[in-house]
Amino acid sequence: MSLASSLPSKPSTMTKNLKLIIKAVLPTTALLLCLLVINRYQILNGFSILSGDGYDYVISTTLLEHWFNFFTGQANWSDVLYFYPYGRSIAQTDAYLLVGVAYLPFRWLGFDPFIASEFSGSLIKSVGFVSMLLLTRRKVGLSLYGSVLAATLFTMSNGMTLVSYRLQLATVAFAPLLTHLVWNAIESLLNSEIKNFKIYGVLSGILFGAWCLSCFYMAWFFCFFATVFFILLFFTADTTARTLFYDRVRQNKSAVVLVLISAMASLIPFIWAFLPKSREVGVRSYEMVLSNTIYPENILQTGPDNWLFGPIYLKLLGFLWPGYVQRGAYYNSGFSLPLFILFALACYLIISHWRKHRQDRVFFICVMTTLVTWGLALNLGGKSAWFFVYSLFPGAKALNAVGTFQIFLAFPVVLLAIRYLSRAKLPPVILFLLTALLLVSELNKPYLNFHRQQELDRVALKAKHPDTCRAFYVSGWKGQDTMIPEFPEWINNYYAHNVSAMLIAQRIRLPTVNGIASFNPPDWSFGHPNNPDYDQRVLTYAQRHQVVGLCKLRLNDKTWEVITP
Numbered sequence: 001m002s003l004a005s006s007l008p009s010k011p012s013t014m015t016k017n018l019k020l021i022i023k024a025v026l027p028t029t030a031l032l033l034c035l036l037v038i039n040r041y042q043i044l045n046g047f048s049i050l051s052g053d054g055y056d057y058v059i060s061t062t063l064l065e066h067w068f069n070f071f072t073g074q075a076n077w078s079d080v081l082y083f084y085p086y087g088r089s090i091a092q093t094d095a096y097l098l099v100g101v102a103y104l105p106f107r108w109l110g111f112d113p114f115i116a117s118e119f120s121g122s123l124i125k126s127v128g129f130v131s132m133l134l135l136t137r138r139k140v141g142l143s144l145y146g147s148v149l150a151a152t153l154f155t156m157s158n159g160m161t162l163v164s165y166r167l168q169l170a171t172v173a174f175a176p177l178l179t180h181l182v183w184n185a186i187e188s189l190l191n192s193e194i195k196n197f198k199i200y201g202v203l204s205g206i207l208f209g210a211w212c213l214s215c216f217y218m219a220w221f222f223c224f225f226a227t228v229f230f231i232l233l234f235f236t237a238d239t240t241a242r243t244l245f246y247d248r249v250r251q252n253k254s255a256v257v258l259v260l261i262s263a264m265a266s267l268i269p270f271i272w273a274f275l276p277k278s279r280e281v282g283v284r285s286y287e288m289v290l291s292n293t294i295y296p297e298n299i300l301q302t303g304p305d306n307w308l309f310g311p312i313y314l315k316l317l318g319f320l321w322p323g324y325v326q327r328g329a330y331y332n333s334g335f336s337l338p339l340f341i342l343f344a345l346a347c348y349l350i351i352s353h354w355r356k357h358r359q360d361r362v363f364f365i366c367v368m369t370t371l372v373t374w375g376l377a378l379n380l381g382g383k384s385a386w387f388f389v390y391s392l393f394p395g396a397k398a399l400n401a402v403g404t405f406q407i408f409l410a411f412p413v414v415l416l417a418i419r420y421l422s423r424a425k426l427p428p429v430i431l432f433l434l435t436a437l438l439l440v441s442e443l444n445k446p447y448l449n450f451h452r453q454q455e456l457d458r459v460a461l462k463a464k465h466p467d468t469c470r471a472f473y474v475s476g477w478k479g480q481d482t483m484i485p486e487f488p489e490w491i492n493n494y495y496a497h498n499v500s501a502m503l504i505a506q507r508i509r510l511p512t513v514n515g516i517a518s519f520n521p522p523d524w525s526f527g528h529p530n531n532p533d534y535d536q537r538v539l540t541y542a543q544r545h546q547v548v549g550l551c552k553l554r555l556n557d558k559t560w561e562v563i564t565p
Contacts, residue, residue, distance in 0.1 A: 023144060030148045031129050034155050035122050038164070041448055042118065050118055050450040052165025053484055054458075055491075057450045058499040059517070060096065060167050061117045065506040067100025068107045074509060078273050081505040082515030083524070084471050085545050091277035092517035094168040095270075097213040099124060113503070114452045121167050128173025129155045135176040136415060139183055146422035149435060150414055156442040157410040158302045159333030164446050168215035169404060175222055175411045178207050182226070185259070189248050194255050201259030209266025216274070220395050221408040227393075229369040236365065277519065283397035286390050293379040293386050293402045295327050300340060303332025306444040328379075330403035335413060336441030338434070343413045346420035347371065363416065370412045377405050449484070459503045462558045469562065470549025471511045473538045474501040476529030478556050494527040500555060513541060513550075539563070 036043065042050055050057065062080070069075035083089045102123040106116035132151040136142045142150060154176070163169060185200035187193075211219040234242075249256055297317055304310045310332075317324045326332075335343070347367045354364035376385045390396045426434070465472065476497050481489045483496040494516060501514035514526050523544065525537045535552075542550050542563075552561040 026144060027130075027133055027148055027151070030152055031126060031155075034129060034152050035125065037443070038125065038156060038161055039118070039122065041446065047115055047118065048452055049448050050114060050165070050452055051446040051448055053447070053449045054451075054455055055484070055487075055495040055499055057114070057117070057165050058455060058503055059093070060099075060165070061113050062499070062502040062506055063090075063093070063096040064100050064103040064117055064120065064167075065107075065113050065503065066090075067096065068104060069506060069509065071100070071104050077269075079511075080502075081509070081511045082502045082513075083517075083521050084511035084513050085547060086521050088273045088277060089515070091273040092515070092519050092521075094215050094217070094518075095213045095273070096168055096215075098171055098174070098210050099167050099214055102127075112452075112456060114450070114455065117167065121164060121170050124167070124170045124173050125155050127177065128170075128175075131173065131175075131177035131180060132411075132414075135180045135183075136418070139180065140415065140419055142419060142422050146418055149421075149438070150418040153339065153418065153438060153442060154410060154414045156439070157407070157414070158306055158336060158442050158444055159330070159407045159410060161442070161446055162303055162305060162332055162444055163330070163407075165450070169218065169407055171211060171215045172218050172408050172411065174207065174211055175218070175408065178204060178211070178222060179411075181207060189252065189256075190244060192248065192251075194252050197252070198255055198258060201255075202262045205259065205263030205266045208263065209268075209270060212267065212270040213273075216395070217399060217401070217404055218408060220399065221405055224389070224393060224396075225369060225373055225408070225412075228373055229365055232365050232368055232372075233362075236361065278398060280522065284400045286387060289386065289390060289400055289402060290379065290382075290384055291327075292329050292400055293384045294374075294377045294406060295331070295379050297324075298328055298331045298403065298406070299334050300337060301326075301331055301334040302336055302441075303334075303444065305332075305446070306336070306441075308441050308443065309336050310444070328403045329401045330406070333403055333406040335406070335410070336438070338437050338441055339413065339417055342417035342421055342438075346416040349420065350416070363419065366412055367416060370409065370416070373405070374409060377402050458500050458555075459507060460558075461504070461508065461553075463560070465508060465510060465551060465553070465560050466562050468549055469510060469551035469560070471513060471542075471547050472501075472505075472551040472553050472560075473513045473526075474498075474504070474529070475552065475554045475556065476534070480530060490527070493529070497529045497555060498526060501553075504553070513538060513547065 052060075062082075066075060066080045067077075070077045075081070078088045078090045080089045080092075083092060099120055103116050103120035106119045107113070111119065129151045132154045133147050136150045137144065137147040140147075155173075160170065160172060181200050181204040185197055185204055188196035188200060208219060208223075211222070237245075300309075300313060301317075302310045302313065304314055314324075347370075350360055350364050350367050354360045376389055378384060379386075386402060421431075421434070474497050476493075477483060477500070480492055480496045483492045487495075498514045498516040501512045502516075505512040515524075516526075523541060525541065526534075528534065541547075550563045552563055553559075554561070
């Protein structure tokens, strides 16, 4: 073979190698830049001030420290050492299991609990980025660039990053991963690839069960969305598709039963812990839930801390409705205007043309599911169709902050919007500018009010507790009424000492009767610790529950006192 005849293969080889490099470098670079942008404030201040405040962030870190103790063989998974001697206290709030798994390596590496908590959030977001990338690349059929953009927008979603200190909500990152697993399971069943069906089906069940033990809200939203999706898919399927599905199920009954049993088994820990607690503390009233549904103006409400659209939109609302006040606990979970417009265009085109393009039926169902479920959560003039969800859908009565559904909806909204953008034949310059606008629209300043060293000092003890101590309670902090000045006095007096007790309990592995959570025990009475009757309230509780070996920790000077009956 001559030298000349071999030359054409070199550019081809070089091109292939270049493509491989781009496939590896582009997503990795995008992910790193994404995490740097999200955490830019914390990086610039040397992680001295973190997102969140001294209450919610301490509670979430307490739960993560509990999982660290469990994984290192020092704790029972269902008892988190507060509200002692109540059992299954993991179910008083979200359980954070998957976040705890992400937290574990950073604690093993020696990072303090708050740094490890911050890094675990970044690891969870990385899972979401990679999962969205793979889903849109392999199932939706986007180009590499489109998939990277979708993954970046999903990870930087305004609604999530504004409340990034609520690490349980960050588990929305598992939505594309679970979708990918379920999609693979169904495809494998229809293609009679039963081994793969079993693998993907069992993994789907395990992930969903673990997700429920991490953040009930996000797992429930996924289940709610998926239920509506499959109902619509069933009723729009033709006879051939239904027959094929029925045949595959009949032919592989044992495999289907195995997957269903594994899914139910994966939910056992969640049901075992949470069902008795729901009966113990009761459920949300519909009146409470209604006030936290999604008001129409909140669809585009990105909040005042969104760089590009937040202040402009608030001024517009103030002009249109003088005296406008923000409504709903998560009023700022809305979408930027350019992303919403792309989503609306995607909905219009898919709905208009899906009968001509039958391969788009899955995306048509996705559009309809998004619109239907979003519409059910809307509050129109003080009325909401969420009443029917609250009354009929299992588990809905446990939800309060329905507005967080928009954090979940970032998943289908971004997916559909970028799918539309990837198919629009736009000039490269326009496409570049629009991509830049989409990315800048997600930039915001998170709620930064957690002073790390200050909080580490709060839970640092001078001496070990007395050997006779079997449980403890804490005093109030000096100046507790104004511990966090922007919070009202009653919140400071409910939270400040209780959250300190919770984290101290994890650090010294000694249970405390104190604590505060989404659902407190029915005889909880540990607020206002600087009132004269506080010690007597604690003693009455201890006697009622036959708590022995009770000690008191004075938070201000970190001294211990053995309480004698």
